[in-house]
Amino acid sequence: MTPQARILVADDDPALCLLLRETLQDAGYEVTIAGNGDELVRMAQDQPPELILVDLMMPLMDGFEAIRQLRNDTRTAHLPMIILTARSTSSDVVTGFDSGADDYIIKPYDIDVLLARIRSHLRRAAQLPVRNPLTGMPGNVLLQAELERQLSQGHQFCLLWIDLDNFKAFNDAYGFARGDRAIHMLAHVISETAAREDFVGHIGGDDFAIVHFGNAPEELCKQLIAQFDKQVRSLYDQRDLDRGYLRGIDRHGVARQFGLLSLSIAVVTTSARTFTSVDHMSQVAAELKQAAKHISGSSYVVDRRQSAPPAPDNSHERRGQHRPEALLIIPNEALRATIATTVRLQGYRPMIATTVVAAQGLLARHPAPALIITDVEDPAIWKLWRTLAIPTPLIAIVTDEAAVQAAHARGATAALIVGENLGDLTDQLLLHVPRAAITETAERQRQNELIRELQARASRFEREANEDSLTGLFNRRYVDSCINDLSALAAQHGQPISAIMADIDNFKQINDQFTHMLGNDVLRTVADLMRQAIRDHDVVARYGGEEFLLLLPNTPLTVASAIAEQIRTLVEGYTWHRIEPRLVVTISLGVAEQQGNDPHQMVAIADQRLYVAKRSGKNRVEQ
Structure with a gap:
């Protein structure tokens, strides 16, 4: 026992x-x-x-x-x-x-x-399994034994630690069944790409390893990234591919846009330095993997440091030091490299993104950069900047004097004009990027992490209380808490407010015929389709079971009916056969506009009209 x-x-x-x-x-x-x-x-x-x-x-x-x-x-x-x-x-x-x-x-x-x-x-x-139960690849026990054997025999080799980025957001959006497909696909890419003599293993979760005996680990990394980035698109719904991101909640409780699944690869080699143990090697790999995760998209980082004699012990000076992070959002590769080099010289750890969506993924892991340097052509930059919990200096990279004035008007700390000579930009950056203070003690860092964790926990509890865990929509509790306020606001401004009650047709038969797991996929997909049809100020909630309620402020009955018809069309026209070849899904909707001061009466009328739509043949809007 x-x-x-x-x-x-x-x-x-x-x-x-x-x-x-x-x-x-x-x-x-x-x-x-x-x-x-x-x-x-x-x-x-x-x-x-x-x-x-x-x-x-x-x-x-x-x-x-x-x-x-x-x-x-x-x-x-x-x-x-x-x-x-x-x-x-x-x-x-x-x-x-x-x-x-x-x-x-x-x-x-x-x-x-x-x-x-x-x-x-x-x-x-x-009895510990020697193979991972999901992929059948050698597990952590065999991997450690292989590394110990190679180190003890003094062989030259490389360890590639491969980790999936944005995997939690992918699981939350599509469910664990499709998450397992992503793991299987990565396992297949690794097995097919690695050389026959290499040892490949599944460490656990979304972490894999390759013990590589060749002389070209960077070429192997490039091949892995190319094959994975090509194949991973098949795991996404077309609407998400077209959009280029998934909506999700990060571990700090903040709603973000997450890019497609990508790879972070750490490469540690015994050709340049000596490792005393597997633990020593894995610590270096973990450090490099974190560096790779500071770069958006698929990337790899190679340890190029040489073994050296022990340095004088200055641990009392270094202990607890923490390099602040600078978020760079720069599409141009040469410009990005120049700025990254400059901020490193100033003592920052750069987080490198090419788009706003990629920056969202980095902020999900590192939510408090000390500085942002960004190209401001995408107006979404400013919205992202204002969502940060802590006020953060922003340096805008622009192309002309008019853009300088516009950036200052939006609140930028500084606006720098980039020309053909990137050296001039470096000089400007050195003037405007302050030297990073790396004096935060370990105790102070732990206190800050605790504060962030408590803030994240409070945010998570609030979100979980108001959110349906399956679809990510608001729940009935949230609707009950806000409907009177929305109604009062509409009355105060003399604006109409409407409600749509929607119900998936024949949902019980879908569950009975195709299992509850597929039924959950249907609910999540319908929720996503509703998000496409509504506006930023609208409220959409899973009201119970397969029933949804939408509250539409400043919306008369005719406009609400048009939105309901758009939802009905989106659901009917969705490519359900991708989930199950025999699957057909439609939805019925009832629409009502508030008359008087009782929003609950409006919801009751919308519910009555929904059932009229059901009795009239389903797959229709009743107003």
């Missing part, structure tokens, strides 16, 4: 949960309880246990579906899962195993038998 192994029990019977908790705790296990299938999935994903006991008949989501979702999630796919249920027909048993269960125990159960089976599954799980 694994001491203090954590077992997650999912059952909607409180008495049985109490009995299981006491029994398992007496046997030396830590026990957590989930009251339904949805709670089980969320708890297992947030903090994976060592083993799961799950009942089949639970509210919100049954045990079969919960197990299927956990098996499709890379964080929980490897966990032992035991069904504990009173349902004993052979069809239930077969369905349980087909869903991904490892064992099936029928109530009433024998406690000694239950404990023996738990011990057996935990023993089997404790």
Whole structure:
């Protein structure tokens, strides 16, 4: 038995949960309880246990579906899962195993038998797998053994640490099933690109490694990036490819635009320096990977430092120093390189982006740059700048005197004209970019990180309270809290306000025929289509199940009806066959404009008209 192994029990019977908790705790296990299938999935994903006991008949989501979702999630796919249920027909048993269960125990159960089976599954799980369960590639244990062998024998080789950028945003937008496809695709690209004699491994999650024995690691990096950037586009919906980004929430709770999946590659070689251990080599690789992640898009960083005699110990002077970051948003390559070199000389760590979307991805990881230097031709630059939590100096790079005046009018700290001689620009930058202060102590840095974490946590809690976790739309709680304010504001300014109630047609049949996971994909896609049709000041929410509510300030009934028809057309015309060849999805909508002072009456009328649309044949707008 694994001491203090954590077992997650999912059952909607409180008495049985109490009995299981006491029994398992007496046997030396830590026990957590989930009251339904949805709670089980969320708890297992947030903090994976060592083993799961799950009942089949639970509210919100049954045990079969919960197990299927956990098996499709890379964080929980490897966990032992035991069904504990009173349902004993052979069809239930077969369905349980087909869903991904490892064992099936029928109530009433024998406690000694239950404990023996738990011990057996935990023993089997404790035997570390030598291959990653998702990709089948050699896992972390074999990778470490290979590195130790090569270092001990003194062979020359390169370690390539490969990491996916923007993977969380991709998972949040498309779900874990498509996230797994991205992992499989990267594994295939690595296997096909690496030389036959190279060792390739899947460290875990979205991290891979290649132990490369050739003399051209940079060429290998270029080939990996070229193949990945070419193939990754097939994983995206066409509307997202056309737009060039996904909408998502970063780990600080800030809404951002995330670019396409890309690669950050760190290259460490034994040809130039000596490594004392695998831990030493992996620390250097981690440092280089962070440098690569400061560059938007697919990139690689090679360690070119030479081994040298130990330097005098000045750790008391260096300890805790932190280089502030400068965000560069410059499309021109030569100009970008010149500015990056200058800010490095001034003591900054450059974060390099070519577009505003790429800059959003960098800010998701490093949200507080000390300085921004940017080409201002894209007006979205100014909006991005004003979303920063901390006021940040902005130096605008412009082409003429008129653009200088415009940049100053928008609040730029400085505006520098770039000409043909980039040396002149360097001189200007040295005058306007202050020398970076790298005196922040480790304790001060930890305090700042704690403050940022608390701010992010508060923002996340507020967002989670008002957001539907599946679609990213507002939820009913948010609508109930804001509808009276929107109505009062409309009355104050003498403006109309309208509501659209929408419901996906035949959604239960879609779930029954194609599974709930596909139904979730339909809900997310419909939510994205609604976002395309609305304006910045409109409110769209998932009102419950497959029902959506849109509140449209300063919008008369005729305009609201046109927006509803646009949504209906977008849903009907979407290429659903990409999700499932037999899938057809339509939507019915009811529209109402507020008459009087009661916005809830407006919603009720829109709901009534929705059901008129349903009874009249569906796939229509009723006003």
